[in-house]
Amino acid sequence: MSSKLAQRAQKLFIQYLRENNLKVTQERLALLDEIFATDEHLDADDLLARMKAKQRKVSRATVYRTLDLLVQCGLVRKSRLGREHYFYEKMEPGGGHHHMVCTATGKIIEFWDADLDERLRRLCQEHKFRPTFISIQIQGLSEEGQKVEQDTSFF
Numbered sequence: 001m002s003s004k005l006a007q008r009a010q011k012l013f014i015q016y017l018r019e020n021n022l023k024v025t026q027e028r029l030a031l032l033d034e035i036f037a038t039d040e041h042l043d044a045d046d047l048l049a050r051m052k053a054k055q056r057k058v059s060r061a062t063v064y065r066t067l068d069l070l071v072q073c074g075l076v077r078k079s080r081l082g083r084e085h086y087f088y089e090k091m092e093p094g095g096g097h098h099h100m101v102c103t104a105t106g107k108i109i110e111f112w113d114a115d116l117d118e119r120l121r122r123l124c125q126e127h128k129f130r131p132t133f134i135s136i137q138i139q140g141l142s143e144e145g146q147k148v149e150q151d152t153s154f155f
């Protein structure tokens with residue numbers, strides 16, 4: 001069973017595809033479902049592996065093309081998260097958040113702070129800048145990552 005949010009996302013995605021004269025395919029809808037079924041940050045390979053595990057045949061090209069479309073219609077958020085490639089996660093209403101990325105373990109911590117948000121908006125105002133999307137990424141070492149670094153720095 002997909003959540004209310006996933007159902008609404010599917011409705012919007014179908015509408016978007018039709019408006020742009022693109023085909024509504026089972027592969028595209030399955031990829032959307034997969035992203036909305038998890039709170040994780042997935043890359044294209046993760047998605048390919050998840051589809052394969054469900055015996056759903058989807059090509060790499062379809063995964064990339066669909067991810068682009070999902071980002072374009074505002075249903076999916078794309079971030080670098082400290083790597084050379086991108087990660088994707090569902091957009092949630094009022095779900096704006098920032099990321100701490102552990103460079104040792106790849107762990108991603110999401111955070112949000114109302115005071116920080118307010119301060120950033122005021123900063124933008126001071127520069128007569130109208131923000132459309134605010135995203136902060138802090139790279140460093142998580143608790144586990146600090147242990148890993150300690151273990152390896154011995155050599």
Ligand SMILES: [Zn+2]
Nearest residue numbers: 041089099110
């Ligand atoms: Zn996130």
